[in-house]
Amino acid sequence: MDKPSILLVPGSFALPVLYEGIVSAVAAHGYETKALHPPSVGLDSGLGREGSLPSMYDDAAFIANEIEKLADDGKEIVAIAHSYGGHPLSECVKGLVKGERQKQGEKGGLVRLAYVSCLVPAVGLSPITLLEGVPVEQRDEVLLNVREALTLSFLLCEDDLVIPATVQRDVIEMIEKESGNKVDVTSHPYYSLIKLAPRLDSFLGVAPTVSLLMTRVVLFCTAKEATSVSKAPEEDCQDGAVQLRRARHHRYFGQALATNGSLLIKYDNRGPGSDFRGFGGLISPEEDRWVFIPESYDASSAQKLPTLFTIHGGGFTIGSPHDNDKWNSSLTRMHDILVIGLNYRKAPWYPFPTGLHDIEALLLAAIADASLPIDRDRVAIGGFSAGGNLALAASQLPSVREHVRLRAAVSLYPVVDYTVPPEAKLAARHYKPLMLGPGSSSATAATTSTNGNADDYLRKMAPFFDWSYLPVGQDLRDPLLSPYLAARSALPPHVFVLGAELDMLAHEAWRLASKLTGGARPVPTLADKVGQEKPAAEGTRLILDDERFSFEHVDADGERSVRWLLVPDQIHGFDVAPPRLHGSEEAFRDAGVKATAYQKLLGEWLFDRAWKQ
Secondary structure, eight states, X not given: OOOOEEEEEXXXXXXXXXXXXXXXXXXXXXXXXXXXXXXXXXXXXXXXXXXXXXXXXXXXXXXXXHHHHHHHTTOEEEEEEEGGGHHHHHHSOTTTBHHHHHHTTOOOEEEEEEEESOOOOOTTXXXXXXXXXXXXXXXXXXXXXGOSSOEEEEEEETTOXXXXXXXXXXXXXXXXXXXXXXXXXXXXXXXXXXXXXXXXXXXXXXXXXXXXXXXXXXXXXXXXXXXXXXXXXXXXXXXXXXXXXXXXXXXHHOOOOOSSHHHHHGGGOOOTTSTTSGGGSSOOTTXXXXXXXXXXXXXXXXXXXXXXXXXXXXTTTSOOGGGGHHHHHHHHHHHXXXXXXXXXXXXXXXXXXXHHHHHHHHHHHHHHOTTSOEEEEEEEEEEETHHHHHHHHHTTSHHHHHXXXXXXXXXXXXXXXXXXXXXXXXXXXXXXXXXXXXXXXXXXXXXXXXXXXXXXXXXXXXXXXXXXXXXXXXXXXXXXXXXXXXXXXXXXXXXXXXXXXXXTTHHHXXXXXXXXXXXXXXOOOTTSOBSOXXXXXXXXXXXXXXTTTEEEEEOTTXXXXXXXXXXXXXXXXXXXXXXXXXXXXXXXXXXXXXXHHHHHHHHHHIIIIISOO
16 A cells, blocks of 8 residues: 555644654655645735635635545545644545545545644534533534544643643543544643744744654554544535535634624624624524523513623633623623623734724624614623723724713723733732642642642743734834723723732732722832732632722712722633633632622622612
8 A cells, every 4th residue: 555645734823834844754754745834824914904814614625625636646645733723624524534535436535634732622612612611412513524434543742731631631532432433542741832932933943843743643643554444424425515514614613703894784684694603793693692681681672781791801812702601691690681792803813903993893883783682871891801901992992982881891800011021920929839738739730720830821821922912013002902001081980800819910900900099099019919928718709808809999979980809819710711720620619609709799880880870
């Protein structure tokens, strides 16, 4: 049997040049090898600011075309995906497996898929959602396009800091369960590219290390006889399947709303098949996925509901409104309000200020939509992390100030000051090794972040997020980028700021809340660490009798106020983070209790202060 051809599908933002060492090393063993250049990667400068750019669907179509060309030449193909590459590769193999093609009288085809530290989420879910676990009702959608007679391999990178080994093992388990095929697994103590090269300009410097690893993977995959298992395909490959696959991609990989008028017109037509499925817009028409209406609401009445718009986090680069479904639903049930999740396009394809203006467009469209039961005199905007930044920034925009009567902004563990370097932020918080438990240490703690770790898990990702979101030459003092520097008059009259004590962003949130008091409280310096040195007493939820953790300032006329709340002994994103990120079930349960406590307080504040009539 001739040696198979090798196709390498890069990880996020990686160009084929990263894999040159791999290609040459493997070619020396007699394999035809090619590293692909997906259309979504390596755009010319100046692109990615307006309009639609190539999506993951376009990447999948491109990969499928490359596989098909080799197959039509009678070649057997081993496709190897790294990190992000596992997404489009998994979605494009339908009809390209060697066994399928033989049944159609065609030669060649895929004989093996190999994943290198990949996340392969269910159709309709974002990668960050997979970290929390796939809902039971959606598990039949996982990897639908690799349920074929195909040999599968997985390189488990044990020390990957972006995709923890536990998550990789879950992915392997799902692949085996849903494909019906056994996965060949090998492990390697390898840190992901984001660890080795937090700056993209240093990627080439680690290429030799990565090349050695990937070369080993390629040879591991090709050393075995690449034959398909004898199992009949469970789905027929018909012409209609192409359209079905495309529909799935739109749900899975859809773009956020652009700011052009033609897309906004579609806002009022949310019927089946609209572009608002999945990640494609504000509302999922069949499930109301991102619009949360209280059960007590009578749709036949003219009742209007106080409304909170929420914006998800993810370092401006990842995530979707779906990530906050539980939080949004909980707040709706708890306080009988309307909650609407907003989406935005992500960096690095869409750096600052594209996402901000997506939020602007969606917010204005929603306010103008008479079909939504919004009480336009009781509207607030809020967000998580990057979303907390966008909430404060969007509230400053002239169009929003003119057309939306925002009574409040709710900013949860936000990034609000880019003028302070990450190193200074890391030094301005406490670290609490006592929280690891008796006899524990950072070295023996879980590989994912724990409350007692002597590090901050955002530290590993901050350089990448900043590189992605900040254009070259950007003024870091722009208040739309650093809302800490915004004038008090530019923000809504009432502002709620929440910090997580064990978060490198907590100090700037504390400074923001203090500054918004207009001099009534001193603004802490970077030498004033946020929170307290020791863990709170066991059973503590919120600390409301210590002004480091809680205060409210109301102007003399009652027209403006700021509420500060610091959640003790919790990490960034504690209220939406999956159990693995907390590192222990105890910490995860503690996060849930504290999230419920602050949601109750937040709702009361909205009604008693911001929406008081």
